[in-house]
Amino acid sequence: MQRDHLETIARFKKTVIPHPQYVSAFEQIVQAYELNEQVGFQQNLICIGVSGTGKSTLKRKFYDQYPVIQTELGKRIPVLVIDTPSIPTVKNMAEAVLLQLGDPNFNKGSAIEKTGRILNYMKACEVKLVIIDELQHFIDQGNKAAPRQVSDWLKSLIDNSGASTVLMGLKRSEHILEINEQLRRRFSRRVDLKPFSIANQESFWDFFRVIKALDSVLMLPQPLELSEDLVHRFHCATNGVIGYAVNLIISAYQVAVRKKQDGLNLQCLEQAFTESIWLDGTGCSNPFNPSFKEKSLTKFWEPFNSLPMTECEK
Numbered sequence: 001m002q003r004d005h006l007e008t009i010a011r012f013k014k015t016v017i018p019h020p021q022y023v024s025a026f027e028q029i030v031q032a033y034e035l036n037e038q039v040g041f042q043q044n045l046i047c048i049g050v051s052g053t054g055k056s057t058l059k060r061k062f063y064d065q066y067p068v069i070q071t072e073l074g075k076r077i078p079v080l081v082i083d084t085p086s087i088p089t090v091k092n093m094a095e096a097v098l099l100q101l102g103d104p105n106f107n108k109g110s111a112i113e114k115t116g117r118i119l120n121y122m123k124a125c126e127v128k129l130v131i132i133d134e135l136q137h138f139i140d141q142g143n144k145a146a147p148r149q150v151s152d153w154l155k156s157l158i159d160n161s162g163a164s165t166v167l168m169g170l171k172r173s174e175h176i177l178e179i180n181e182q183l184r185r186r187f188s189r190r191v192d193l194k195p196f197s198i199a200n201q202e203s204f205w206d207f208f209r210v211i212k213a214l215d216s217v218l219m220l221p222q223p224l225e226l227s228e229d230l231v232h233r234f235h236c237a238t239n240g241v242i243g244y245a246v247n248l249i250i251s252a253y254q255v256a257v258r259k260k261q262d263g264l265n266l267q268c269l270e271q272a273f274t275e276s277i278w279l280d281g282t283g284c285s286n287p288f289n290p291s292f293k294e295k296s297l298t299k300f301w302e303p304f305n306s307l308p309m310t311e312c313e314k
C-alpha cells in the first residue's frame, strides 16, 4: 500500500469525532477533575456503555489532556489510569496501581504495605483523578468472595486518597454497585455512552454527522453521498456502535483504494461489511446490498445478536 494511503489510515485511527454524547461525557469528567484540583472536592462517576461505544477512547483522550509532568520536585500525575486486571484481586489491583505510579518495587510487600505506598505516591504525585477501566472484570470471575474484597479495597482507596474517581465498563459492571452498597453511594452519578439510535431523530442526525465526519477524515476526492437510506443501512451494519463504523469505513477505504475509486460507494461498503464485520453477511443479509430489507442483525447467528444487549452485556 502506498505511503499516503498508510498515512490516511493512521490519521483516521487517531481522529476522535466529538459527537454530543462523547463531548458531554468528557465534560463531566473534566468537571470531576477540576472540582478536585481546585477545591479538593471528590466527585465520582460511573461511565457505562456496550463494547465499542468509546469508553477507552475517552480515557485515552483525557489522559492526553492531563499528561504526566516531570517537575523539579518530582513527577506529577494529575490523572491516573488503571486497566482492571482480567481476574482482579487486591494484590494484582494494588500492583497495577503501583505500576502506573511508577513504583519500581510494585510487586514487593504485603497488601497493606502496597496500599500504604499507593496513598503516599498519590499524594506526592498530586493525583486528582483516577480512571478505572474494564470494571466488568470485577464480576466476571468465578470466585464469589473476590469482587466483594476488591470492591471494599477500592472503596477505602477512594476514601483515603481523596481523588475523584471514574469507573468505566460494560453494563454488567453496575452489578458491582448492587453488591457493594458503600460503593453505590459514592457512584450515584452516571454517564452513559449509548449506541446511536435511529428511532430518535436527534440521535439519527448525530449518527449521520459521525459518518460524514469519518468519511471527510479520509479526504477522498469524492465525498460519500450520504442519503437517509444510506444512514439506515449504516445503522443496520454497525448497530449504531461507533467502533463498528470506524472498522467498516477503514475497510471500505481499503476496497476503494484497491479498486482505484475516487470515493466510497455502496459497492465498497458492501464488500467492507463482509470483510470487517460479518463474513457470512452476503447478498440480502448485507445491509449495503440493494436487496437488503431493513432489519437489525440481532438473530443469534447474526453479528449483533441480542445477547450483547440483554444477557452478555449485563
Ligand SMILES: Nc1ncnc2c1ncn2[C@@H]1O[C@H](COP(=O)(O)OP(=O)(O)O)[C@@H](O)[C@H]1O
Pocket: 013, 015, 016, 017, 018, 019, 022, 049, 050, 051, 052, 053, 054, 055, 056, 057, 058, 242, 243, 244, 246
Ligand atoms: N468519538 C470517536 N471518534 C472516532 N473514533 C472513535 C470514537 N469513539 C470510539 N472510536 C473508535 O471506536 C473503537 C472502539 O472504541 P473504544 O474506546 O475502544 O470503545 P470501548 O472502550 O467502549 O469498548 C476504537 O477504534 C476507537 O478508535
Ligand SMILES: [Mg+2]
Pocket: 055, 056, 057, 133
Ligand atoms: Mg474499552
